Amino acid sequence: MPGRILVIDDEPQITRALRVSLSAQSFDVRTANDPEEGLRVFGEWLPDLVITDLMMPGMSGVEVCRAIRATSTTPILVLSVRDHERSKVEALDAGADDYVTKPFSIQELLARVRAHLRRAPERTTAAIEAGDFVVDVTAHSVTVQGKPVHLTPKEFELLLHLARNAGKVMTHRILLTEVWGAQSAYQPEYLRVFVGQLRKKLENETGRQYIQTEPWVGYRFVPEGWVGNEEKS
Numbered sequence: 097m098p099g100r101i102l103v104i105d106d107e108p109q110i111t112r113a114l115r116v117s118l119s120a121q122s123f124d125v126r127t128a129n130d131p132e133e134g135l136r137v138f139g140e141w142l143p144d145l146v147i148t149d150l151m152m153p154g155m156s157g158v159e160v161c162r163a164i165r166a167t168s169t170t171p172i173l174v175l176s177v178r179d180h181e182r183s184k185v186e187a188l189d190a191g192a193d194d195y196v197t198k199p200f201s202i203q204e205l206l207a208r209v210r211a212h213l214r215r216a217p218e219r220t221t222a223a224i225e226a227g228d229f230v231v232d233v234t235a236h237s238v239t240v241q242g243k244p245v246h247l248t249p250k251e252f253e254l255l256l257h258l259a260r261n262a263g264k265v266m267t268h269r270i271l272l273t274e275v276w277g278a279q280s281a282y283q284p285e286y287l288r289v290f291v292g293q294l295r296k297k298l299e300n301e302t303g304r305q306y307i308q309t310e311p312w313v314g315y316r317f318v319p320e321g322w323v324g325n326e327e328k329s
Contacts, residue, residue, distance in 0.1 A: 098124070099145065100126070100143040101124070101209065102127075102143040102147070104149065105148070111127035112127075114205075117206065118206075126141060126143070130154060131157075131160050132155060135163055138164060138168075142170075144170065144171075147173045147175060148160045148172065149174075150177075150187060151178070158187055162190045164191065169248045171194075173193065173195075173205075174187045174192045174194070175197075176195065177198045181285050193249070204279060208277065208279065224259050228241045228319055228320045233256065241320075245298060254294065257271060258271075262317050263318060265310050266316070268287055268313070269282075304320055306318060306319055306320070
């Protein structure tokens with residue numbers, strides 16, 4: 097579980113507190129008090145997860161997310177005093193995987209960090225074939241009509257849960273809990289953003305609607321040519 101974590105925050109007391117707390121959990125931690133320095137460390141050190149503040153002088157956390165996403169799928173967790181939905185959606189749209197509002201419980205933050213770094217044992221390592229989709233769990237890859245589709249880790253995890261339940265309605269709460277953890281069960285903006293990102297990547301070239309919205313309930317994944325959810329060895 098322990099890995100390398102980069103913390104980017106212009107408040108020294110925050111970076112100090114996170115360094116102490118994360119190091120106590122055996123994580124290898126580096127900190128940066130300005131975004132430009134943080135991106136330099138990111139490029140040289142290649143951490144397993146990034147924690148970044150949203151509001152910083154010079155470059156915002158949203159810009160940091162975009163810069164990292166231009167070259168990497170490394171999980172990004174955003175910290176912010178802003179609790180309104182617009183800020184969360186903007187950060188998630190820019191490539192963040194999670195959003196934690198200040199002040200926060202260090203135990204909650206640690207739980208989210210572990211959730212993003214954890215590679216939970218899969219119930220199978222088989223490739224899931226659903227219609228014109230192949231989701232390869234071992235390779236962490238997706239093809240649609242034989243063409244590879246590049247997904248971030250959270251996009252892949254969300255699609256994996258949908259593909260394993262192709263044809264079934266997956267409720268908002270179930271998806272949020274399975275993909276982001278119980279602490280995010282009431283964060284519907286996460287799903288709106290990530291389902292929107294999946295639709296753009298999966299549906300733009302084919303013009304087909306693979307992810308159907310079930311109003312007030314959740315989402316249903318219906319691949320072209322799907323007749324049943326099969327997992328092939």
